[in-house]
Amino acid sequence: MHPNLPDASNSIVSTHLARLAPTYPTYPPNPPASESKRAFDDAKSGRGTVPGIQPDCLWVVARALSRNGDNNLSTGQCDLPTLCASRVSTHASRRKDVTRGLARQITSCAITIAPRKPNCIVHEDKRRRFPLTLCKVQEPHGQHRRTYCSGACRAVRGDKNHTCWRAAGTAVGPIVPLAIGCWSWGDQATVLFSVTIKILSPPFLPRKWTPESEKDAKEAFDFCVSQGIDFFDTAESYGVGESEGEIQRFRESYTDEAKARQTIATKYAPWKERETLPDNLLSALKDSLNRLGMFKADLYQIHGPIHVQEVEVVADALADAHDAGLVKAVGVSNYSLDETRRMHLALQKRGIQLASNQISYSLIRTIPMTSGLIGLCHELGVAVLAYSSLGMGLLTGKFGVRGPFPERREHLGQFDEEQMTQLLDTVERIAGDRGVPMSAVALNWCICKGTIPLAGAKNLHQAEQNAKALGWRLTEEEVAELDKYSFVGSNNEYWQHGRADSSLPSFHTPIKHRFNMTDGIFLTAGVVPTKDTKLTIAGLLKVPPMAIGAWSWGDTSIWHWTAEAEAGAKEAFDFSIANGINFFDTAEVYGKGESEREIERFRRSYTEAERAKQVIATKYFPHAHRTTFPDNLLSALRDSLARLGMEKGDLYQIHAAIHPQTVEVVASALADAVSLGLVKTVGVSNYSLSEIRLMHSALQKRGIPLAVNQICYSLIRRIPETSGLIKLCHELGVVVLAYSPIGMGLLTGKFAPEGPFPKGRESLDKFDKGQLTNLLATLKSVAERRGVPQSAVALNWTIVKGTIPLAGAKNLQQAEQNFKALGWRLTDEEVEELERYSFVGSNNEGWQHG
Structure with missing residues (x-):
């Protein structure tokens, strides 16, 4: 040897x-x-x-x-x-x-690992680079001549408008920037695959696929191949394997050389019963290959992040399949930002590139873009495949706004009617101007956004309409117009970008309004906030609909902290944890670091497992003398972590937009903190609309989502709402944290409108006394009807308005009063009644949004 x-x-x-x-x-x-x-x-x-x-x-x-x-x-x-x-x-x-x-x-022996250059593939022999996405001026095309190098590598001659994958030094492709999704081929019931396979079986399944359907799909297949659209995506669960069988039958009429030019992707269904890896995965892959009539698949994907094993275990199984020569490239589907990072890293350790992440992405579900997931994939060199790119037919215009909709697609009627009308009208108008079908506009939009759409094609007519998405490109003005009426959409815990133990998830969560989502960044209309309600920050942190602001802990200048106050704050901390309020916000300047130290002391009585469930956020103060980036920020973050007794922070925020550096420089420093593993997510505080846009864009270029914007928001300062700031944050997928939600105590009713007010809070005397008297009287009236403190009403109002309030809790009594904001919800009439006497407030150049 x-x-x-x-x-x-x-x-x-x-x-x-x-x-x-x-x-x-x-x-x-x-x-x-x-x-x-x-x-x-x-x-x-x-x-x-x-x-x-x-x-x-x-x-x-x-x-x-x-x-x-x-x-x-x-x-x-x-x-x-x-x-x-x-x-x-x-x-x-x-x-x-x-x-x-x-x-x-x-x-x-046979491969060379591709250089780590984002968004390109370097072929072993030609050293040629192909982009993962089209540049802004390239028009997508379908007809391309191809030549082949040795082995699995493919090179292209002439037109460069291809999207390619990098996988351990070889490319799957090049392929055109449009693919065919084969979910419908062989499908007898549009239900969740685990239910279809395990519970239902013919003749109990409602028959949808017929011999006539097969003939139509064969015509669609042949047309697509003839037009150079030769990338087909299927799964073992589609039609209980029938989709793979159909592809095998459709390919029988082609020569081996013609088959070699086609790219076939399939997927592994990670059922809970499939506990043995890699054996279960390798066995399933071989079964798929048998149904497809192939010796080696082009791309094998994990269908959803619902596997019982850790991501790293699944990655090893995919790597084994690759190393066993059963597949050229491996990918995932429905993975979140964190899951994508973990899978990419785990495969990278085996010398294998994560090829793709297949996600639901369209004009009615843009959350993969707004959350930063697509940006992250591009940063990592991972191709984004967009399934349901036509919104299950809604964006073709064949249903209209009100339907009727086919069985299992009734949820398409639950979008905001006015906004959907505007979106479909815009798609139709652009389609008329371009002389193409509405579906072609929706597909071209996906391509312009840096994805490869998977378009369904049940018959020749649909295939011909899909092909019309190529050969032209939407202008930036047309894209912006479509974006204006698009829907952010939602994630769900079980299937799309998350995992949970629900036994029967929904593929699409209903959406009532673009800015009234159930994606986890704020509460959906009509939903009652409870201690068990969980919202999502940056797709990573699960938090309750209310948090505890730790400004007063250790602070002597405004909150008059004493050694005796520590015992009361500890009781408040423990009560909050016991009742599901496990999200705490502090800062390096609160008590000159003492607030962070108090939190570390309070957490000592908890086990490591219990501490892991707590979410701790802190903030960087951009002093004028801190001019060296990223060094100043990274040093301050490490100091905060030392005071908190943590190795990695949950959320790190810029305290205000008063830094002497540009937003882009600060964003780069925050991104470095994430890349170094010092913090899970990053955010800002007191940022204006323009500053939020700049920070969001700058972080997105690094593949990192902007997690939060912490702002002063309450019934006595509604300017973040009236200015459109909260709306913008929701549109970008940014969680809004509301500090001073009870007006530094003013809304609790403990101060009369005319005062007197404690030292440090003299500014509370500036409000119009008549209007303030009416507001406090209304708060008291609602509180009495509800049987809760006034502070609970003020906090519930901020939750209903789409924010997470940061409530102060200096002692057990305040913590108990805060908790009474949960378990009920203000009615629309009560909200209107409160807002009748609320104050807009103002910004200022030195701190809040300026």
């Missing part, structure tokens, strides 16, 4: 072999050359084995060696194991993970 190739008796290699191919013993060293020659011939025909190597791996070895010019093997002049060792040794200096296992080593 070669010294750089671990002996098969090595325990690590043996363990890996046993896991990858448990039915085969490890191979003996140096079999006769005739045996290697026979093994090679058998491998090419797909029928042979070599002791210790899976048949699937053997074919990769044989093909890899012949590709590398090892003609001696075909004449029987060298033996396979020795030659494998030789090939591995040529890459040993570049590959440190040589103990991964025999199959890993053999496959390593």
Whole structure:
């Protein structure tokens, strides 16, 4: 054996072999050359084995060696194991993970890991780069001539308008920027696949797919291939495997050379019962390949992040499938920002690029863009495949705003009618100007946004309409016009960008209004906030609809903190935790760092597991003398983490837009903090509309979402609402945290309108006394009807208005009063009654939104 190739008796290699191919013993060293020659011939025909190597791996070895010019093997002049060792040794200096296992080593011979350059693919022989997305001036096309380099690599001659994937040094593609989604092919019931497979079976399934349907789909398939649209996406769950079978039948009429030009992607359904990895995944992949009539898939994806195993375990199984030669590239579907990062990193450790993330993205669901998910994918070199790009038919105009809608698509009628009318009218008008169908406009919009749309094509007519999305490009003005009436949409815990234990999730959460979402950044209209309600920050942090502001803890200048006050604050902290309020906001300047220290002391009595469930946010103060970025920010963050007793913060915010640096420079520093693993999410405070746009855009370029904007918002300061700031934040997917939600105590009723007010809060004397008297009287009236304190009414109002209030809690009594803001919801009439006497307030240049 070669010294750089671990002996098969090595325990690590043996363990890996046993896991990858448990039915085969490890191979003996140096079999006769005739045996290697026979093994090679058998491998090419797909029928042979070599002791210790899976048949699937053997074919990769044989093909890899012949590709590398090892003609001696075909004449029987060298033996396979020795030659494998030789090939591995040529890459040993570049590959440190040589103990991964025999199959890993053999496959390593044939590939070169692509350089880590975002958004491009470098081919092994041509060193040619292909972008992951089209540039802003390129028009997408369908007809392209292709030539092929050795092995799986593909190069393109002439037109460069291709979207390509990078996967361990080889490309799947190049492919046109439009693909065909095959969900409908063979589908008998549009229901969740686990229910379809496990509970329903013919003849109980309502029949939808017929022999006539197959004929129509075959015409669509042939038309697409003839137009260069030769990328098809299916899944083992589509039609309970029937979709894969249909593709196999459709391809029978094509030559092997023509089939080789087609790109076929399929998906693995991660049911809870599939607990054994990689065995379950490899078995399912082989079953899919059998139904597809293929020896090797082009792209294999995890259908949703609902697997019971950790992302890293699933990544290893995908890597094993890749190394076993069963698939060219691997991807995921419906993964969140955090899950995408983890999968990318885990695959990268195995020397494999995460190829794609398939997500629901269209003009009626733009949250993958507003949340920063698409930006992150582009940053990582991950192609974005957009399924339901036509909104399950809604954007074609064939249903209208009110329907009627087909069975299982009734939820399409739950969008805001006025906004949907404006959106469809805009799509129709642009389609008329362009001389294309409405569906082509919706698909072209997806392409302009940097994704590859998966368009359904049940018949020739639909295929022809899809093809009209190519050959032209929406202008920036047209894109902006469409964006104006688009819907942000929502995520859900079970399927799209999250995971939970729900047994019957919905593919699409109903949306009532563009800015009234159920995506987790604020409460949907009509939903009662409770201690069990969870909102989502940046797709990562799950928080209650109310938080505790820790400004007073340790502060002596305004809140007159004393040593005796610590015991009361500890009681407030414990009560809040016990009642589900586990989100605390502090800052380095609160009590000159004492607030952070108090939180660290309060958390000592909790276990590590309990502390992990608490969400702690802190803030960076942009002093004028802090001019060196990112050093000043990173140093301050590490100091805050030390005071908090944390290795990694949950949320780090810029305290105000008074920094001497530009917003872009500050954004870069925040992004560095995330990249270094010092904090999970980042946000800002007191930022104006223009500053929010700048920060959101700058962070998005680094693939990081802007998580929050913390602003002063209450019944005595509604300017963030009236100015459109809150609306903008919701549109961008930015959570709004409302500090001073009870007006520094004014709205609790403990101060008379004319005062007197405590030291440090003299500014409360500025309000019109008559209007303030009416407001406090209304608060008291509503509170008495509800049987809650006035402070609870003021807090509930901020929740109803789409924010997360940061309520102060200096003692147990205040914590208990805060908690009474949950478990009920103000009516529209009560909200209107309160707002009749509310104050707009103002901004100022030095701190709030200026």
